[in-house]
Amino acid sequence: MPPALAQVVEDFNDLEIPDRLQLLLEFSDGLPPLPQRYAEHPELLEPVPECQSPIFLHVEVEGDDGDAVVHLYFSAPPEAPTTRGFAGILHEGLDGLSAAEVLAVPMDFTDHLGLGEAVSMLRLRGMAAMLFRIKRQVQEKMAG
Template sequence: MTTSPALPTALAEIVNDFKELEERDRLTLLLEFSRSLPPLPERLANHPELLEQVVECQSPLFLTVEAEKTETGEVIRLFFQAPPEAPTTRGFASVLFEGLDGLTAEEILAVPDDMPEQLGLTRAISPLRMRGMSAMLGRVKRKIAGGVRPAV
């Protein structure tokens, strides 16, 4: 198994899972990820003003990040909302969630901006959708760099 040295372990494993598949099967894996995106906690679901829309996505995608204090330091929590009828968008949000949630701000900020291209989906989905994927990662990183509100 080859891992990208700049990717956190969980995200590197996801990228490798995609790379190990034939190109036509990568979209199927992305759709599987779409089914595992967790719902928003009630405190966010009832307050859409706490979420930010990623307008570069073709489908409505909203996200927010929070800082959570743990015994070992502060970690970042990611929250995404996308409709079930947007499986590509939900799938990539789930990849980010599974690969980055619970990491430190420094670990997330170190993820290369081209990480979405590393999934090997550039020929399977439209350039517009790829831009949306990159925008999700960019938005998460910008929110972290701008200061993250503490979890409630």
């Protein structure tokens, strides 16, 4: 697991369950706004229908195979703090990493956050779906 994402997992596991929810809300508040180039063209973002709230994402990969860097962009409404929080975690843990590092993230990393007792499994599956789409977009951009 990349160091930034491992730190997020550690931060969650250092807290009691109610405090984990508070940290999730902090990640929600910390999600960067969508850049204008995507805000004006929402059709460029991919929906994640597995999430209970509407969320859209886009992945950019800059550079060549050996030094390709991944940038993540999310659009989620403020009235969906859990979904925004999950997007914030992924942004914090993955944005700016190499494509290889992003692709190496285990799909079950969401299980390690310790949120299973705090949020529904349906919500955690939504976060896993975000990660799946991120990895798929990275693979597609690296291939083509």
